[in-house]
Amino acid sequence: MNPEELEQLKELIEFLKENQIGEFALERGDLKVSVKFGGEQTAQPGMDVASLARLLAMQSPAGAVAPPVHVPVPSVAPQMHASAEVSSSAEASEEADLHIVKSPIVGTFYESPSPGASAFVKIGDRVENGQVLCIVEAMKLMNEIESDAAGEVVKRLVQNGQPVEYGQPLFALKKV
Amino acid sequence: MTLGSIFESAAIDAALRNTPFAGQMHFFPSIHSTNTHAMAAGEHGAPHGSVFFADEQTAGRGRSSHQWQSPAGCGIYASILLRPTIAPGDALWFSLAAGLAAQDAIAQVTTLKTDLRWPNDLMLGKRKFGGILTEMNAEATRIRYLVIGIGINVLHPAFSPDLAPIATSLLIETGLPWSRQEILIALLQSLHRETSALSDPATSDAGQSSILDRVEAMSTWVRGRRVRVDEGEGFTGVTEGLDARGFLRVRTAQGLRTVFSGGVRDF
Numbered sequence: 001m002n003p004e005e006l007e008q009l010k011e012l013i014e015f016l017k018e019n020q021i022g023e024f025a026l027e028r029g030d031l032k033v034s035v036k037f038g039g040e041q042t043a044q045p046g047m048d049v050a051s052l053a054r055l056l057a058m059q060s061p062a063g064a065v066a067p068p069v070h071v072p073v074p075s076v077a078p079q080m081h082a083s084a085e086v087s088s089s090a091e092a093s094e095e096a097d098l099h100i101v102k103s104p105i106v107g108t109f110y111e112s113p114s115p116g117a118s119a120f121v122k123i124g125d126r127v128e129n130g131q132v133l134c135i136v137e138a139m140k141l142m143n144e145i146e147s148d149a150a151g152e153v154v155k156r157l158v159q160n161g162q163p164v165e166y167g168q169p170l171f172a173l174k175k176v
Numbered sequence: 177m178t179l180g181s182i183f184e185s186a187a188i189d190a191a192l193r194n195t196p197f198a199g200q201m202h203f204f205p206s207i208h209s210t211n212t213h214a215m216a217a218g219e220h221g222a223p224h225g226s227v228f229f230a231d232e233q234t235a236g237r238g239r240s241s242h243q244w245q246s247p248a249g250c251g252i253y254a255s256i257l258l259r260p261t262i263a264p265g266d267a268l269w270f271s272l273a274a275g276l277a278a279q280d281a282i283a284q285v286t287t288l289k290t291d292l293r294w295p296n297d298l299m300l301g302k303r304k305f306g307g308i309l310t311e312m313n314a315e316a317t318r319i320r321y322l323v324i325g326i327g328i329n330v331l332h333p334a335f336s337p338d339l340a341p342i343a344t345s346l347l348i349e350t351g352l353p354w355s356r357q358e359i360l361i362a363l364l365q366s367l368h369r370e371t372s373a374l375s376d377p378a379t380s381d382a383g384q385s386s387i388l389d390r391v392e393a394m395s396t397w398v399r400g401r402r403v404r405v406d407e408g409e410g411f412t413g414v415t416e417g418l419d420a421r422g423f424l425r426v427r428t429a430q431g432l433r434t435v436f437s438g439g440v441r442d443f
Contacts, residue, residue: 101442102316102417104264104265104314104315104316104317105264105265105267105268105314106265106268106421106436107436107437108407108436108437108438114240115240137239137293137436137437138268138423138436138437139268139269139271139272139296139310139422139423139437140239140270140295140296140308140309140310140437141267141268141270141271141310141311141312142239142309142310142311142312143264143267143311143312143313143314144311144312144313144314146313146315148316161408162406163436166265
């Protein structure tokens with residue numbers, strides 16, 4: 001974890017604190033983050049999803065090999081009893097081959113061409129370079145996101161209907 | 177050559193001679209969806225400025241798989257294929273620009289003052305008479321092609337009971353049989369002006385800023401309107417203008433939220 005990522009993590013924790021989110025987990029490429037606050041915080045439905053989406057855009061560089069690290073949480077109020085653990089995946093060497101497909105625009109992620117239709121791709125599918133993986137929509141502009149590599153879909157990094165930011169990782173492919 | 181009984185190819189080309197659309201107008205008496213056709217044509221290399229328009233669509237569609245009723249002889253159903261050399265993220269400006277272009281075309285031909293419901297629904301009072309669905313195929317840093325689909329209800333005499341409360345046409349509103357060809361020409365001329373300004377690096381910043389100003393000026397939905405937004409779980413609030421990217425801001429009980437894509441309705 002480099003200093004920039006540490007900064008992002010601090011920002012994320014601040015955000016979770018501000019919005020009184022009790023528990024949070026993120027798995028992105030070879031980066032895994034789980035944060036759990038003590039106390040009785042509950043999620044506020046009105047939190048700014050755009051801010052959350054921006055924070056979720058953070059990621060570790062593909063293929064980074066680092067031992068699990070415990071990150072102190074410097075800015076959490078003592079009464080929150082916060083703790084955060086960040087660890088790199090144990091399969092880091094294997095995941096070095098992963099290719100991350102990112103969103104070229106801001107918008108809402110859709111896994112299928114229309115509600116109720118089957119998803120463009122599912123985990124385990126082999127996809128070709130240029131194959132449509134999903135749609136990101138904003139302002140009634142539907143953006144077909146194509147795979148920019150051939151490989152097997154091993155992870156979908158966002159939920160159907162979730163807002164995504166520019167550059168946010170959407171899928172992890174294992175190159176074949 | 178006459179296209180159908182209404183659209184005259186030579187007259188349209190002549191009126192559009194200073195645009196990329198001249199000589200690239202493809203008419204269909206009936207088609208499933210002009211947008212679906214245009215996206216396929218884009219995949220097969222159709223050039224910048226190709227326009228696919230139809231007298232009738234049998235599977236016209238809007239956002240979220242909504243259907244767009246497209247009976248013969250009634251509407252403008254046109255899909256415009258562009259290959260702009262801008263960043264994919266900037267394509268969102270085309271979505272707002274298309275709404276302004278359509279509104280301007282209607283005003284030129286009919287003098288009607290119409291409303292825009294963010295991002296680009298064409299409204300007369302509480303009823304919608306035109307819709308726009310843009311589809312894009314892009315790489316991470318480059319747009320391969322973009323299709324702006326525009327449907328305008330011109331001569332629809334009536335709508336089914338389920339649609340009548342929310343849909344209207346220019347004929348219903350004015351009682352006059354407006355020329356679809358005149359509106360189509362004005363629409364494409366306006367669209368050319370808007371998209372040219374956004375595509376040229378020398379004018380794109382001014383173009384974007386002008387779009388924000390004009391949407392604010394031309395829409396009663398952008399500020400001070402109580403709305404429901406069907407994004408995510410859905411929420412309600414009062415509109416509070418556009419942000420610098422053109423997204424709608426809504427003040428809710430929990431704070432200010434930014435609307436990316438949800439449908440916005442009166443609440």
